[in-house]
Amino acid sequence: MRIRISWPAGNLTATLDAGTPTTRALAKALPLASTARTWGEEVYFDTGVSVPRETDARQVVEPGTVAFWTDGDALALPYGPTPLSQGTECRLASPCNILGSLDGDAGLLATVRDGDPVRVELTEE
Known part of the structure; x- marks a missing residue:
């Protein structure tokens, strides 16, 4: 499954694993409009979707990972270190469900x- 994330200065597409419960719940809520928040080198925003944490949820991820922050019902898009990171890692606020990855430059x-x-x-792209 592919999604487009747009904001005033640009947009990115992402490829998501359609087999996860979180991806299916998110797909039902699309299209959605929200307000971006930033936390270090991470963008996150409310989705209005509430799902439980999956068994393979992770807190440290690669830049460009599309994650779902269950504690905040938000998509989390890290592209570099956050205030919790050790060194250059992408460390999310808490373990997040992993949905897929951004296509192209997460920067x-x-x-x-x-x-x-x-x-x-x-x-459809």
Whole structure:
């Protein structure tokens, strides 16, 4: 499954694993509009979707991972270190469900500003 994440300064697509319960719940909520928040080199935003933490949830992930933060009902998109990181790792606030990864340069997320409007929709590309 592919989604497009758009904000005023740009957009990225992501490929998600359609087999996870969290991805299926998110897909049912699309398209969605939200407000971006930033935390170090991570963008996250509320989805209005509430799901439990999956057994393979992780806190340390690769840049460009599309994660679902169950504690905040939010998509979490890390592209570099966060305030909890040790060194250059991407450490999320708590273990998150892993949905997939961004297509292309996750560094584009640096153009997202706290408070920016964000839109997430399914894409055919």
